[in-house]
Amino acid sequence: MWIHLSSKWQQEDQKCREGVPLKDMDWSGMVSQFYMDSSLHGLQYVGQPRRHFVERIFWLLSFGTAVTCATLLILEIWEKYRVTPIITVFQPEATPINLLPFPAITICNMNDVKKSKAVEYQRYNQQHNSNAMAMNMLPSGGILHGRKENAEMRIIKNSTDPHANQDLYMLHHICEASPTFTDFFNLSQKYDSIPENVIEPVRKFRRNLPPGTGWKYGRGVSQVVRDVAQKCKEMILLCLWGGKVHQCSSLFSDIETNFGHCCVFNMVPINLLMNLPNDIRDDKVRITDWDSLNLDTDNMILDNEFTFETEYKQIYGNLPKFPRRQRRPGKKTGLSILLDAEMDDYFCASTDSVGFMALAHLPLHLPDVENKGVPIKPGTETYLKVEPDVITAGPQIKEFSIEKRKCYFGQEYSLKYFKYYTKSNCENECVANVTNLNCSCVRFYMPRSENHHICGLSKRNCTESLLNRLFEDGLEAECPMCLPTCNDIEFKVSSTYAPLRQDIPLWEFKNGTQASWYIFISTCTKFSQG
Structure with missing residues (x-):
């Protein structure tokens, strides 16, 4: 019996090796022949006649499992590609x-408010309000709460001048609108604030105003913020750009941010950045130079052939002044x-500290x-190293819908x-719109229309x-509509x-505490989307 089976298997093997016409095969023979000739691993073992049926079942299940997993x-x-067809890869060059x-x-x-300005605002309030009673008056006219226990201060019993009260109320609002870390734990001694017995008559006057005659904050808040803060010409004393001496006023301009009044270098003028506000502080020549560029995030990054600068020079006869570009890396x-x-x-x-806050961002x-x-x-002498991460989009991704590529050109x-x-x-x-919808006002640094009200101190808890x-x-x-731009730069x-040397006088400026500051680009990392 064993010899007979062996002979039968040999005959089947010989048929498999020599081949048999399809017309002489039944369906099981054709399937077996396919398994034997297939290059897919495992199927040939299923089709070999000499294999035990348990072994055939094992290889068949193994093959089925592999196909299922694949x-x-x-x-x-495919689902990942369907949902996010765009991939971002590191570009080595x-x-x-x-x-x-x-x-x-x-x-x-x-420092949001200068002490000299706070004293000036209180003096103005005292001089323009009638029926004032002299009580505990400081010889210097200062209003620093808690500095001197027995200090005398003038208290306004009947505040009637709306402009003086408005200015002092706004000054109080600026100080109270930016709580520090210690304020959250009630640890602040309120040394630098307007005392309650000074500001309370102002609040009372405001509460007693007839309905519909409330104070107009709007530009007033921004003007007070600018007036009481340190000016750019007082903050920035000397400037070097590209290894050359420049007037700091030609490099920096004023701006109001969520941190207060600041100075900014190499940024699009507010009159061009915003659709509605008209900031009279913006230099008209600078506005014209920026406006001629017709910039967006797509042409902010030049190509290797400098096509943008070449076309600009053909039209205007010179290279664009803005945005300023560092010609080679390094501090100098x-x-x-x-x-x-x-x-x-x-x-x-x-x-709760002293010094400056700085930010590097896209113009x-x-x-x-x-x-x-x-x-x-x-x-101190501070070195600020900036490392740009550049994301560029290949032209082929424009063919995808915005919902798929999830970015805007x-x-x-x-x-x-x-x-x-x-x-x-x-x-x-988006945040400004949500704030206006819920609190019926916006903060002074938020984008807004002329019809929007600026939030006062009473709206602080709401905002x-x-x-x-x-x-x-x-x-x-x-804000689901706020997608990133397909071409973008992030500055790390x-x-x-x-510490600065103390053994010799480094500067001719006698007053104040100086800090030298160097900002430069060192290296660049580029990513490509496609």
Whole structure:
């Protein structure tokens, strides 16, 4: 019997080796022949006649399992491609620094209100209110609460002048609107604030105003913020750009941010960045130069052939002045400035420390100094190294819908308050709209129309709780339309410092505490989307 079976298997093997016409095979023979001739691993063992049926079943199940797993993996990859067809990869070749814009640099003193301005505002309030009773008056006219226990101070019993009261109330609002870390734990001694017995008559006057005659904040708040803060010419004393001496006023301009009044370098003028506000401080020549560029995030990064600059020179006869670009990496070709903190003139600050807050951002962005700023210590020589991460989009991804690629090209989405679309600007506009919807006002630094009211001190709890909720829950749910741009630059900042020499006088400026500051681009990392 064994010999007979062996002979039968040999005959089957010989048929498999020599081949048999299909017309002479039944269906099982054809299947067996396919298994034997297949290059798929495992199937040939299923078709071999000499294999035990248990072994055949094992290989058949193994093959089926492999096919099932491969199918599941393919479906998973296909679903991933269907949902996110765009991939971002690291681009190994170097990107020349001169193809990138130098970041906009926003610098803010941590002091929101100068002590000299606080004294001036109280004196103005005292001089323009009648029926005042002299009571505990400071010889210097100062209003620093808690500095001297037996200090005398003048208290207004019947405040009647609306302008004087408005200014003092706004000054109080500025100080109270930026709580520090210690304020959250009631640890602050309120040394630098307007005493309650001074501000309470002002509040009483405001409460007694007839309905419909409330104070107009609007520009008034912004003007007070600018007036009581340190001016750019007082903060920034000396400037070097690209290894050449410049007048600081030609490099820096004023701006109001969520951190207060600040100075900014290499940023689009507010009159061009925003659709509605008209800031008279913007230099008209600078506005014209920026406006001639017709910039967006797509042409902010130059190509290797400098096509944009070449075309600009053909039209205007010279290379564009803005955005300023660092021609090669390193400290000498970057921005170097000398800052004065005026530490003796601190009154109320946004932090519990002294010094400056700085931020490097895209020139098209409204700066978010409060959340992303880097502190600068007075009395030091600080080096701020900027490393750009560049994301560029291949032309082929334009064929995908916005829902699939999840990013915008330069002019694909328009904002109401901003002329330039970026994700940051879109989120700022969205937060302003949500704030106005819930609190019937917006904060002074938020984008707005002329019809929007500026939130006063009475709306502080509403805006604070709303902003905390938005940032805790994430802006994606509230602002789903705010997608990133397909071409973008993110600036990563790292800083180091060393103390300034004290054995010799370094500067001719006698008063204040200075800090030297160097900002430069070192290296660039580029990513490509496609």
